[in-house]
Amino acid sequence: MNLSQFGEQFSSGSGILSLMDDLGNALASGGDDMIMMGGGNPGHIPEFQDIIQKRLQRIASDKECFQRLIGVYDPPQGEKDFIDVLSDLLRREYGWNVSSKNICLTNGSQAGFFLLFNMFAGKFSDGSRKTIRLPLAPEYIGYADLGTSDSFFVSNRPRIEMLDDNFFKYHVDFDNLKIGSETGAICVSRPTNPTGNVLSDSEISHLDTLARKQNIPLILDSAYGVPFPGIIYSEAKPIWNDNIIVCLSLSKLGLPAARTGIIVASEEIIKVISGMNAIMNLATGSFGAMLAHDLVQSGEIISISENVIKPFYQEKMEKAVTAFHNEFKDIPYKIHKPEGAMFIWLWFKDLPITSHELYQRLKARNVLVVSGHFFFSGLEQAWQHQHECIRVTYSQDESTVKRGIAIIAEEVKKAYADGEHKRG
Numbered sequence: 001m002n003l004s005q006f007g008e009q010f011s012s013g014s015g016i017l018s019l020m021d022d023l024g025n026a027l028a029s030g031g032d033d034m035i036m037m038g039g040g041n042p043g044h045i046p047e048f049q050d051i052i053q054k055r056l057q058r059i060a061s062d063k064e065c066f067q068r069l070i071g072v073y074d075p076p077q078g079e080k081d082f083i084d085v086l087s088d089l090l091r092r093e094y095g096w097n098v099s100s101k102n103i104c105l106t107n108g109s110q111a112g113f114f115l116l117f118n119m120f121a122g123k124f125s126d127g128s129r130k131t132i133r134l135p136l137a138p139e140y141i142g143y144a145d146l147g148t149s150d151s152f153f154v155s156n157r158p159r160i161e162m163l164d165d166n167f168f169k170y171h172v173d174f175d176n177l178k179i180g181s182e183t184g185a186i187c188v189s190r191p192t193n194p195t196g197n198v199l200s201d202s203e204i205s206h207l208d209t210l211a212r213k214q215n216i217p218l219i220l221d222s223a224y225g226v227p228f229p230g231i232i233y234s235e236a237k238p239i240w241n242d243n244i245i246v247c248l249s250l251s252k253l254g255l256p257a258a259r260t261g262i263i264v265a266s267e268e269i270i271k272v273i274s275g276m277n278a279i280m281n282l283a284t285g286s287f288g289a290m291l292a293h294d295l296v297q298s299g300e301i302i303s304i305s306e307n308v309i310k311p312f313y314q315e316k317m318e319k320a321v322t323a324f325h326n327e328f329k330d331i332p333y334k335i336h337k338p339e340g341a342m343f344i345w346l347w348f349k350d351l352p353i354t355s356h357e358l359y360q361r362l363k364a365r366n367v368l369v370v371s372g373h374f375f376f377s378g379l380e381q382a383w384q385h386q387h388e389c390i391r392v393t394y395s396q397d398e399s400t401v402k403r404g405i406a407i408i409a410e411e412v413k414k415a416y417a418d419g420e421h422k423r424g
Ligand SMILES: Cc1ncc(COP(=O)(O)O)c(C=O)c1O
Pocket: 040, 107, 108, 109, 110, 111, 140, 142, 189, 192, 193, 221, 223, 224, 248, 249, 250, 251, 256, 259, 260, 261
């Protein structure tokens, strides 16, 4: 098959493809034996599912509503009623100066990032090229292949703070972060996938200032963050202004199959995204927007995030951290301070094998994790650290997560012991 560069880009060696393949194959083959600690599938939260099930029943039993759910193309900006109640909520609760003209939907926020990144980086009509700057690597694996031209991302190593009890934390290294005219937009996920790091309000405001100096936007990926689904265990203010593009999603609330991404941005940007939606999709799907409409209208989406979703993950995180501390006693391990999302990021300093090899050994033992090296897209210089980390998801049930952690500990111990043996 003779593929264009565009075709080739989507068919070879993508981290997100191998991750989704792993997930899909394990599930398709029954998945019973596999301990799934790789993907970002949210957990199944009965309280949330009950609310959505009831709403779906109400829609299904109302002829007019049902017709809207299945029989109408929405405008390219997305389901109008949902956008109206969401802009009301953001104004009312957070004082964001937004109207319905500042919001559009996409078929999943992943699709939104594809549009945003290629809107602000790549080749420009004056012949110049611009890149997307990821100011703190490691950063979300799903960005890495979204650029339609080469050298699309530039990322920066973080400053590492060592903490007590085998914890550490990444910070944006502002001393070495130079944003010039080569940058088309800055992007961070908050909380960060894969580390669960939450950039502080002052780090966000510093990044916004750097972006404004270059007249470029700051893209804030809040797939796990505030205002919803609010999976943040530290402090973080929901921030928006006309230079910040906030990307939200209904996925991590528990609706990943509804494929509903939300972009909050200046009217100018929303117009362009809506046009792209029309060209690529004609319209966005209405399913997620209609299911979540009442929760947004009443503001319940915020209280559910705070009182149901966040505690569900926080409890799992705390149990997983305790299990890691117990199982890893004899290993030189470090855990990134888990401040949000649904992942533990582990660092094994001077591990004698690469994280990719460790991933393969774990897969052979029916434990799926993600090798850390996928998360360093755009680094200009090689860094040993990128081959010493893995990402582990803790959204599954407690006993499964515990079994997985015990196997990870066994394999890591073995790798260090073999390394000692070879050296000795
Ligand atoms: C940080 C981050 N951003 C965006 C997405 C995309 O989510 P969705 O397309 O389901 O909205 C994900 C999915 O895992 C994610 O982890």
